[in-house]
Amino acid sequence: MKGWMSRFKAVFALTVMALILSGCGESFLSALQPSGEGASMLLDLMILSIVIMLFVFVIVMIIYVFVIFKFRQKKGQEDIVPKQVEGSHALETLWTVIPIILLLILAVPTIQYTFALADTSPETTEEGEELDQIWVDVTGSQYWWHFEYRDIEVTTSQELYIPTDRRVNLSMISDDVIHSFWVPTIQGKMDVNPTGNTNEMYIQAEEEGVYWGKCAELCGPSHSLMDFKIVAVSPGEFEQWVEDMQSVSGEEEPESETAQAGQQVFADNCMSCHAIGSSPNKAGPNLTNFADREKLAGVFDMNEENLREWIATKGEEMKPGNSMMDAPYDLSDEEINQVMEYLMTLSPSEITPESANNGIYEDSDLSGLFPEESEGEGEGNSDSEGNGDSESDSESGNNSEDDSEGDSSENSNDNSDNNSDE
Numbered sequence: 001m002k003g004w005m006s007r008f009k010a011v012f013a014l015t016v017m018a019l020i021l022s023g024c025g026e027s028f029l030s031a032l033q034p035s036g037e038g039a040s041m042l043l044d045l046m047i048l049s050i051v052i053m054l055f056v057f058v059i060v061m062i063i064y065v066f067v068i069f070k071f072r073q074k075k076g077q078e079d080i081v082p083k084q085v086e087g088s089h090a091l092e093t094l095w096t097v098i099p100i101i102l103l104l105i106l107a108v109p110t111i112q113y114t115f116a117l118a119d120t121s122p123e124t125t126e127e128g129e130e131l132d133q134i135w136v137d138v139t140g141s142q143y144w145w146h147f148e149y150r151d152i153e154v155t156t157s158q159e160l161y162i163p164t165d166r167r168v169n170l171s172m173i174s175d176d177v178i179h180s181f182w183v184p185t186i187q188g189k190m191d192v193n194p195t196g197n198t199n200e201m202y203i204q205a206e207e208e209g210v211y212w213g214k215c216a217e218l219c220g221p222s223h224s225l226m227d228f229k230i231v232a233v234s235p236g237e238f239e240q241w242v243e244d245m246q247s248v249s250g251e252e253e254p255e256s257e258t259a260q261a262g263q264q265v266f267a268d269n270c271m272s273c274h275a276i277g278s279s280p281n282k283a284g285p286n287l288t289n290f291a292d293r294e295k296l297a298g299v300f301d302m303n304e305e306n307l308r309e310w311i312a313t314k315g316e317e318m319k320p321g322n323s324m325m326d327a328p329y330d331l332s333d334e335e336i337n338q339v340m341e342y343l344m345t346l347s348p349s350e351i352t353p354e355s356a357n358n359g360i361y362e363d364s365d366l367s368g369l370f371p372e373e374s375e376g377e378g379e380g381n382s383d384s385e386g387n388g389d390s391e392s393d394s395e396s397g398n399n400s401e402d403d404s405e406g407d408s409s410e411n412s413n414d415n416s417d418n419n420s421d422e
């Protein structure tokens with residue numbers, strides 16, 4: 001009876017623990033459920049180090065228990081001093097060499113992966129042909145994210161659309177303090193530093209889905225609300241989305257009169273910080289596809305109540321310390337309704353976070369979407385300039401031409417630090 005009871009207790013405890021732990025990882029926000037190449041590599045490293053640790057733990061425990069029983073003081077041996085083994089060469093060599101071997105086993109893949117994760121060179125097809133590169137310039141600001149696709153005049157904020165199974169290279173800086181770009185299911189963390197200090201990495205999603213990102217560097221009172229999303233859609237959907245985004249100029253007149261009035265309110269009070277259509281980074285998020293967003297300001301449910309509170313209070317309590325609190329506007333309730341109605345018309349594409357799983361467009365190889373020039377500009381330069389010049393000349397020419405990128409390649413050595421930090 002007693003045996004049965006204790007077995008039951010053990011099974012019960014295990015079940016409860018399994019239940020509690022299974023709640024720990026949301027599939028869209030857990031480094032333990034990777035959906036991207038980078039995150040899978042990192043999980044491999046975690047498993048490898050856990051296996052090594054378990055191995056050490058188990059061996060030490062076995063020796064420990066064995067020694068306790070074997071060398072116990074037995075009756076009648078009270079006066080005996082056991083043989084002393086300090087200074088034993090054999091033992092000391094053994095416990096120096098084994099940890100060195102274990103560390104080497106861990107170090108080799110860690111160093112390999114560190115370099116592989118920072119690799120932003122073009123992908124190649126099986127035949128060795130280089131694919132067009134997709135580059136996105138990312139800017140982190142207190143407490144939101146801005147994304148500019150290079151070469152194709154598409155700008156967005158908060159939600160970054162990418163095609164599945166392709167590497168998307170990110171070149172990242174901050175507008176203010178240090179942030180850290182982290183999408184646990186897709187890739188490791190990367191610090192996002194203020195001006196002149198660009199960090200690069202790539203992200204790649206294996207399956208369609210909406211993957212949650214977090215700022216992983218304490219950056220101010222609303223740091224924990226600095227969420228964003230990676231929306232991974234099929235290449236066909238991505239191409240469609242890019243076309244739809246490119247078609248927006250910001251001049252489009254909405255249908256309803258209320259929304260038209262709202263457009264005017266927006267032009268008078270909000271345009272200084274927000275843009276609609278492709279535009280350089282401004283003081284506030286780009287709103288081209290605002291109504292398609294899954295979340296308001298990155299974290300709040302997208303509904304009328306939240307949007308009204310956001311505009312009426314400038315997000316003062318929703319996101320304390322956010323920069324929209326500097327906005328000088330003072331709107332009547334009617335104007336707020338109008339501008340809300342206008343904002344809800346900003347839905348240029350039927351590709352939204354909801355399409356991230358239904359593959360309504362056929363696949364595309366994205367050829368032609370990202371022009372040739374986008375492929376490693378550095379190489380192009382040295383080819384055209386290197387003609388008559390000596391090698392060193394063309395190299396220095398290269399550096400000065402690529403100012404914006406020159407920095408980043410210098411700093412890409414730091415990437416490894418940033419990845420493993422924190």
Ligand code: HEC
Pocket residue numbers: 142143144157158265266269270271272273274283284285286290293295296297298310311315319322323324325326327328329331339343
């Ligand atoms: C001083 C610059 C500034 C002005 C003026 C301004 N905003 Fe903002 N707005 C911001 C910033 C900064 C954010 C991002 C806040 C955050 O998430 O930390 C933001 C966020 C938003 C968002 C959420 C965007 C998203 O991507 O989810 C909406 C909606 C918005 N503002 C509407 C308005 C409206 C409407 C007006 C005019 C009545 C306005 N803003 C005027 C700076 C401004």
Ligand SMILES: [Cu+2]
Pocket residue numbers: 140142143178179180215216217218219223226
């Ligand atoms: Cu941050």
